[in-house]
Each structure stands twice: as C-alpha cells, then as structure tokens.
Amino acid sequence: MSKQSKYETHIAPRLAEIKVWRAERHSIPEIAKRLSVGLSTLNKERYHPELEEALKAPEMTEEEKRKQIKNAIINHEKYFNSTLSFVRRHANASERLRIVQTLIENVEDTTELDEIKKIVEEHQKS
Incomplete structure (x- = not known):
C-alpha cells in the first residue's frame, strides 16, 4: 500500500473548512498553518480543481474596494515622490538624459x- 499524500491526509478532508476560512477572509498562509502543511505544499496541490475553488478569494466588499483604491493612490504618490527625490538628489547627467528619453x-x-518642449524652452530661457 502506497503512502498517502498530504493532499489526501491533510487537505482534501477539510475542503469545506477551507471554504469557510476563505469566506472569513483568512489568508492562504494562515490556512496552510491551520492544515498543518507548508505553504509550498498547499500551493503545489492547487492543481486540484476542488482545492483551487475552495481557495478562491471571496468577493470584495465596497469598503474593501475603496480601501484598495485609496492604498493604490497612496502607494503611487509614495513611488512618484521617491522617484522625484532620486532624480533631484542622486541622478547624474546621463541618468537624467535616460529618464527624459524614456x-x-x-x-x-x-x-x-x-x-x-515648452518646458524645455522655458528652462533654456531662464
């Protein structure tokens, strides 16, 4: 008799629980821990359609969608400001030219x- 896989012993018997956990917004790493399997094992077994279905993320609420949009805007601003700061403080002439070319x-x-072109012309005049 061959040894049963972790999927057969730890995951498949608990598919209904996995669906409930995802509905409760538990993360996949949390679910792996609850199943006493490694995250890599859980991810490796996702080729099973019933597991993939159980692990589907629940529909986002309107509040979660708003929060996601707000976070995206904040992260965009941080990245943009960081880029400007780099150009101002650290970029050399060839890097600045590459940025303009891009x-x-x-x-x-x-x-x-x-x-x-107007900005460049105005800068040349001053």
Missing part, C-alpha cells in the same frame, strides 16, 4: 510632447 519615448499624445 519619457519622450512613452508619450503617445502629441499635445503632451508639445508641453514637454
């Missing part, structure tokens, strides 16, 4: 490109 290459709107 900006220009990613501009799709000609009016935006015209605005960039």
Whole structure:
C-alpha cells in the first residue's frame, strides 16, 4: 500500500473548512498553518480543481474596494515622490538624459510632447 499524500491526509478532508476560512477572509498562509502543511505544499496541490475553488478569494466588499483604491493612490504618490527625490538628489547627467528619453519615448499624445518642449524652452530661457 502506497503512502498517502498530504493532499489526501491533510487537505482534501477539510475542503469545506477551507471554504469557510476563505469566506472569513483568512489568508492562504494562515490556512496552510491551520492544515498543518507548508505553504509550498498547499500551493503545489492547487492543481486540484476542488482545492483551487475552495481557495478562491471571496468577493470584495465596497469598503474593501475603496480601501484598495485609496492604498493604490497612496502607494503611487509614495513611488512618484521617491522617484522625484532620486532624480533631484542622486541622478547624474546621463541618468537624467535616460529618464527624459524614456519619457519622450512613452508619450503617445502629441499635445503632451508639445508641453514637454515648452518646458524645455522655458528652462533654456531662464
């Protein structure tokens, strides 16, 4: 008789509990701990459709959606400000030129490109 896998002994018998835990918003690492299996084991067994179904994240509430959007905005601002700080304090001339080149290459709107040209011209005058 072959040895049973962790899926057969620890996961499959508790699929109903896993669904309840996910509905209660428990994380996948928390669920792995409750099942007494490693996170890597749990993830490795996700090819079982019934486990994948049980681990699906519950629908987000409107409050969670608002919080997610708010956090995305905050993180964007932090990243943007960090980037500006790097350019101001640490970027050398060739790095600044690469940044400008990247900006220009990613501009799709000609009016935006015209605005960039205006900024450069105004800076040259001052």
